[in-house]
Amino acid sequence: MRVTVVDYKAGNLASVLKALHRLGAETEVAGGPAPLVPAERIVLPGVGHFAATRRLDETGLTPAIRDAIARGVPFLGICVGMQWLFAGSTEAPGQPGLAHFAGQCTRFPAGSDKVPHVGWNSLEIGNGSRLLAAVEPGAFVYFTHSYRAPVFAEAAAITHYIEPFTAAVEQGNVMGVQFHPELSGETGLTVLKNFLGWEARS
Amino acid sequence: MLARRIIACLDVDRGRVVKGVQFVDLVDAGDPATLAARHAREGADEIVLLDIAATHQGRQMLLDTVRRTARELFIPFTVGGGIRSADDAARVFEAGADKVSVNSAALADPSLIGAIGRSFGAQAVVVAIDARRDPAAADPVRDAQVFVHGGRMPAGRRAVEWAREAEARGAGEILLTSMNADGTRSGFDCELTAAVSEAVNIPVIASGGAGSVDHFVEVFTRGKADAALAASIFHFGVSSARALKQDLARAGIPVRPGVHRSPSGAEAPVQ
Numbered sequence: 001m002r003v004t005v006v007d008y009k010a011g012n013l014a015s016v017l018k019a020l021h022r023l024g025a026e027t028e029v030a031g032g033p034a035p036l037v038p039a040e041r042i043v044l045p046g047v048g049h050f051a052a053t054r055r056l057d058e059t060g061l062t063p064a065i066r067d068a069i070a071r072g073v074p075f076l077g078i079c080v081g082m083q084w085l086f087a088g089s090t091e092a093p094g095q096p097g098l099a100h101f102a103g104q105c106t107r108f109p110a111g112s113d114k115v116p117h118v119g120w121n122s123l124e125i126g127n128g129s130r131l132l133a134a135v136e137p138g139a140f141v142y143f144t145h146s147y148r149a150p151v152f153a154e155a156a157a158i159t160h161y162i163e164p165f166t167a168a169v170e171q172g173n174v175m176g177v178q179f180h181p182e183l184s185g186e187t188g189l190t191v192l193k194n195f196l197g198w199e200a201r202s
Numbered sequence: 203m204l205a206r207r208i209i210a211c212l213d214v215d216r217g218r219v220v221k222g223v224q225f226v227d228l229v230d231a232g233d234p235a236t237l238a239a240r241h242a243r244e245g246a247d248e249i250v251l252l253d254i255a256a257t258h259q260g261r262q263m264l265l266d267t268v269r270r271t272a273r274e275l276f277i278p279f280t281v282g283g284g285i286r287s288a289d290d291a292a293r294v295f296e297a298g299a300d301k302v303s304v305n306s307a308a309l310a311d312p313s314l315i316g317a318i319g320r321s322f323g324a325q326a327v328v329v330a331i332d333a334r335r336d337p338a339a340a341d342p343v344r345d346a347q348v349f350v351h352g353g354r355m356p357a358g359r360r361a362v363e364w365a366r367e368a369e370a371r372g373a374g375e376i377l378l379t380s381m382n383a384d385g386t387r388s389g390f391d392c393e394l395t396a397a398v399s400e401a402v403n404i405p406v407i408a409s410g411g412a413g414s415v416d417h418f419v420e421v422f423t424r425g426k427a428d429a430a431l432a433a434s435i436f437h438f439g440v441s442s443a444r445a446l447k448q449d450l451a452r453a454g455i456p457v458r459p460g461v462h463r464s465p466s467g468a469e470a471p472v473q
């Protein structure tokens with residue numbers, strides 16, 4: 001099992017690679033589009049500012065990812081990598097996302113609860129999610145973010161913080177999680193294992 | 203619901219976990235990698251490893267220890283001690299840390315907070331504050347003094363205003379240690395924790411003084427802490443994170459339940 005992990009200088013890849021290796025995957029780190037052509041599985045991690053995704057456009061990674069997704073290659077976006085699947089984020093208004101899913105990511109509203117949302121929170125899992133198979137309803141996973149995706153039809157899981165938001169998305173071979181599976185203990189490893197085992201249905 | 207976090211802390215000196223009382227009288231508590239794995243297994247939500255002597259010794263040993271400890275951890279792992287520059291931080295991340303904790307160096311040069319955050323994200327920067335109540339001040343809590351170099355030297359700053367500045371400079375979390383309470387097992391400094399937690403919009407991790415379940419309940423309610431850190435009560439087997447969390451859940455504090463592996467390999471909540 002080979003996984004191509006996209007490096008666009010948005011944070012630290014070490015924990016994602018460690019978790020994939022633990023599950024028996026071989027990994028390749030891609031800083032440009034060429035390795036995505038033969039990629040078998042793609043993970044797009046990312047923490048920090050949505051503006052960092054500009055580098056995906058500048059390096060030609062965006063069209064390469066779009067092509068890979070169109071070929072049916074399983075794709076997993078993590079945190080900002082999931083948000084990038086949407087049209088964009090109010091965190092960086094001039095920077096478009098992939099727009100695979102409609103809607104904008106927006107900041108949690110200010111109020112009595114702290115923003116960022118940091119820590120372990122529980123998942124409300126929708127029916128039929130393959131990415132979240134064998135994850136117990138209400139399982140806790142680790143989040144750290146100030147912006148979040150809207151709740152919509154392809155949401156595979158919802159989490160409540162101030163308001164409900166999309167914690168996981170899934171549509172065919174395109175998957176994303178707002179939480180960090182690599183930091184979410186056994187539950188997180190289960191999610192990554194499901195991604196590694198994902199096969200197109202014939 | 204967002205859980206309150208229980209963080210197991212490993213104070214490391216020359217590659218071994220140690221524990222002191224009010225920052226002195228250190229005793230050996232074991233191997234960092236072994237203890238971290240055990241705490242994670244027993245339900246700790248995060249692991250913090252602080253090289254308590256690094257600032258005045260050196261740090262190669264820290265990197266080796268971080269590498270060994272990170273290998274089997276799949277929960278957030280914070281490392282602090284002797285991180286003086288963004289390059290130092292990069293080496294610690296490379297060795298497997300998810301967050302770095304900066305203390306003395308951030309006080310000496312506050313721009314370090316933003317420098318690390320720009321490369322690794324604000325969520326990866328924890329600013330550690332060691333504070334002692336100032337009995338001479340008009341408000342001993344709000345005017346608590348910050349100390350540096352493992353509690354050896356006053357920094358000439360007030361804890362509340364330094365926490366605010368750290369947030370403004372891009373810190374992702376504050377790790378607040380009460381030097382009055384540290385190692386006493388007589389309870390967290392809830393007044394100090396609340397004063398800092400109310401002053402900032404980022405999570406505050408309370409540290410120092412954990413001795414009983416009630417202390418955790420208090421710091422999560424009256425102290426308004428987002429997370430609480432403890433060391434000796436876990437290392438010496440007084441309580442496991444799992445037992446502590448079961449008691450906290452009974453007291454109405456939202457926590458991530460401890461998990462165990464069932465024979466099938468799937469996880470199930472501990473009842």
